[in-house]
Amino acid sequence: MKKLLPYMLFLIAIIGFMTGQQSAGAEGSVVIHKVIQDTVILEEPSASSTELAELAKNSFVTVTKASKGWAYIQTLGQEGYVKSDVLAKVKPKGYLLAAKGGTTLFTAPSQHAQKIGHLYEGRILFVYGTAPGGWSFVQYGEDVGYIATNTLKKPTAIKQQINAKDGAVLRLTASPSGEILGTLANKxxxxxxxxxxxxxxxEAGEQQGYIKAAELTDILNRQVYNKGKPVAKGESKRVALTFDDGPSAKVTPQILAILKKYNAKATFFMIGQNVASHQAVVQQVYQDGHEIGNHTWNHQNLVSLPMVAVKQQVAQTSNAIYAAIGQYPTVFRPPYGATNEQVRSIMTIPSILWSIDTLDWKHHNPDKILAYVRANVQDGSIILMHDIHQTTANGLENVLLYLQKQGYEFVTVSEILQ
Known part of the structure; x- marks a missing residue:
């Protein structure tokens, strides 16, 4: 047998994409498969053919054609035939590349492997599987290979609607030259x-890709939400923990540490001027998988402001958040809960109030925070707290312990609305 691959390539086979390939699963495209048992690559579709290389279990390959029980596959530096029954088609999952500045793409799951290129933050990557050592096998357009798993984040979905008379062209990458995957109809x-x-x-059913942002309109922007959607019978109850007025250089990191201990996700409604002053804390909130919301620039009562000032309060904060993490906020909370139809008319993201006000800003008593939660919590509750008070950080763990024992799952606001 020809031993043509070094150890890392023997362990993990990387994709060699054909020119003009489409996204996995698209009609007529090449398709990524996982190798489900050790096998060999053959020169011809025959058991007596010349063996070209070994192919290890859990490798990923590209199948370019298949017939009569054989598949023609490609890996880095090698192509040939394998029996079709040693392969399994893999359905990818979309993950957000959250690492500030992006990350390096490698040919194998090792920082010592050959570098393929650089993937930039903010892109959605197709993730096909993982490898030992904290690596994920990913695809973005025609770029495929391994990146560190900790650079990825499960993205938060917002329900929107196509607003383009002739439909929106769906592309493989975020570019006008990206390969066209189809068209999403208006509405x-x-x-x-x-x-x-x-x-x-x-994503729309089985279709997924990039469209022009201007061809979308939010269908939630005129509504105000103070509770989430109840779960189906037999599913875990959910609550959304929310923290306003931060970030705080001192208190927010304490709250993040407690949330991580209980594997709890939360939503942080941030003041724009605090975002600008504490970018590193904003980045940590984002990297820990929490949702970030807009809470205006300096906590003004929007109902009392002229509309030009309202727009400035919201836009300046959204821009500050984008400058910190490369993503715009996904939800909005008006200071003091003060909103009206005129204020909401400029919003492009949902306005969020609350089901339970713990009044932590008023009493500064950790025990009272828990008491308010115990007395009022139910499936779908949105709980209001503030990550600028030390007493809130002091009382948070008891709140998490209580809710956990009551069978609640901790989710973001966007998740609890769905």
Missing amino acids: TIVQSYTTLAGWTYV
Whole structure:
């Protein structure tokens, strides 16, 4: 047998994409498969053919054609035939590349492997599987390989609607030159996940890809939400923990540490001027997988302001958040809960109030925070707290312990609305 691959390539086979390939699963495209048992690559589709290389279990390969029980596959530096029954088609999952500045793409799951290129933050990548050592096998357009798993984040979905008379062209990458995957009809409801340089990654049923952000409209922007959607019978009850007025250089990191201890996700409604002053804390909130919301620039009562000032309060804060993490906020909370139809008319993201006000800002008593929660919590509750008070951090763990024992799951606001 020809031993042509070094150890890392023997362990993990990387994709060699054909020119003009489409996204996995698209009609007529090459398709990524996982190798489900050790095998060999053959020169011809025959058991007696010349063996070209070994192919290890859990490798990923590209199948370019298949017939009569054989598949023609490609890996880095090698191509040939394998029996079709040693392969399994893999359905990818979309993850957001959250690492500030992006990350390096490698040919194998090792920082010592050959570098393929650089993937930039804010993109949605197709993730096909993982490898030992904290690596994920990913695809973005024609770029495929391994990146560190900790650079990825499960994205938050926002329900939106196509607003383009002739429909929106769906592309493989966030670019006008990206390969066309199809067209989404006007008024189609989609789940949008991230916006990058004027392009938004969306999913609609089995279709997924990038469309122009201007061709989307939010269907939730005129509504105000103070509770989440109840779960179906037999599913875990949910609550959304929310923290206003931060970030705080001192208190917010304490709250993040407690949330991580209980594997709890939360939503942080941030003041723009605090975002600008504490970018590193904002980045940590985002990297820990929490949702970030807009809470205006300096906590003004929007109902009392002229509309030009309202727009400035919201836009300046959204821009500050984008400058910190490369993503715009996904939800909005008006200071003091003060809103009206005029204020909401400018919003492009949902306005969120609350089901339970713990009054932590008023009493500064950790025990009272828990008492308010115990007395009022139910499935779908949105709980209001503030990450600028030390007493809130002091009382948070008891709140998490209580809710955990009551069978609640901790989710973001966007998740609890769905």
